[in-house]
Amino acid sequence: MTARFEVLATGPLTTIQDSGRPGQAALGIGRSGACDRTSYQLANRLVGNHPDAAALEVTFGGLSVLAEADLVYAVAGAPCSNVALNAPALLRKGEVLQLGPPRTGLRTYVAFRGGLDVDPVLGSRSTDLLSGLGPAPVAVGDVLALGKDHGPMPGVDLAPVADPPGGEVVVQVLPGPRRDWFTDAGWQSLTGQSYTVSSNSNRVGVRFEGQPLERARDGELVSEGMELGALQIPPSGLPVLFLADHPVTGGYPVIGYVAAPDLDLCGQLRPGQSLRFRERTR
């Protein structure tokens, strides 16, 4: 019998994610994929999955699933109450796995041994909320089957990983292609102030509340390519930080980019949290 489970509750948003659809941006197709790739990859590793296996991305806890067979799973990312983190575990047939709200962070990854067996779309099982590609967000009553794509168990009981930070987060930022559209005072305002993460944030981008940035020039930018981590400045002067489901092109100037090591941290920012951008120097 195929291993599978039934979804009893989803919390605010649960989607299926893998490592996304790289290499198709020229066709208007974004990469998408897990917002916190480090945690997603760890959850997969702990159950011996292929690195690109599909897992659940749970936003602010609230997921509840009923096992219809014995399942091996691992949870990583934002630490939810009720569940063991960063360790492989067994969910027996008839048992319920229930994720409470996370202590810190926003996104929790649940990988099941074998990976989620849903049909790939353009090479990926990721839900892209902006383009509408991939499986629909997980809904109550969904029955999800597991695949058989796995290697041996890694022989690790627990991966020692720090929780996502709960207080003020500092991320390193590099000047972007349109740094010169802003005055030096604008750049200093970006790297000097403490922003608050807005509740108006999602997998497309993180929005911030704070002091607007001063621009050095007006006018419109011809749309250009955008990457993960772009800090786009719309006319409001408040940055939008692009996450996994960002558009492949955009028409607002990008003042800077979050440096790669801090991108996963940004996928764990929760509304109300404070954040500082520090210019990366080396």
Place this chain on the structure above:
Amino acid sequence: MMRVLPCGSSALLVELGDLDEVLGYYAALRADPPAGVVDIVPAGRTVMVTVDHTDLAALERILLSTTPLVDRRIGGDLVEIPVVYDGEDLADVAELLSCSIEEVVQRHTAEEWTVAFCGFAPGFGYLTGESSWDIPRRSSPRTKVPAGSVALAGEFSGVYPRESPGGWQLLGRTDVNVFDLDQDPAALLSPGRRIRFVDATSSAAPNGRRG
């Protein structure tokens, strides 16, 4: 003049003089891609190159030594797209161009269009012609443009891959599915492809608005 601009830890943005140069530069990079390339994204005046490593100095050297190809088209046959010219904005476009509706259709079908870049939605191509079009967007965008609508805006023509909001001027409609998940590649209108629109109005339903 070409400029290379920073785009985070694994990408660079090449700024070029105009759209023609973008097309030629994109074609050159596609013909001889840099090592470790993940994505090459052409746009109106730029080409963004993303790689799977962080040796951006090496990438920059390659980008600076790449020159745009004169023949900017990517191989493959000319794609023909049959269009029923009965769009709601056809009369407005004719007025904007100070010509008849028939002349609009004649000009739209006479052009050889090239897909300059994609964006807005998966499979939405920005097609540029040989003559210079300059069509303003509608003053008030529609909340729903049907899939398959063939439209004009600025210097571009396009085909809506699926129903979406949109402010382009609607010329007509096509049955060609420009973004089909069952096809490989899913997007028919990839950058560099050559396109010709064919007038299918007369063979369409007799209740077409033109005639």
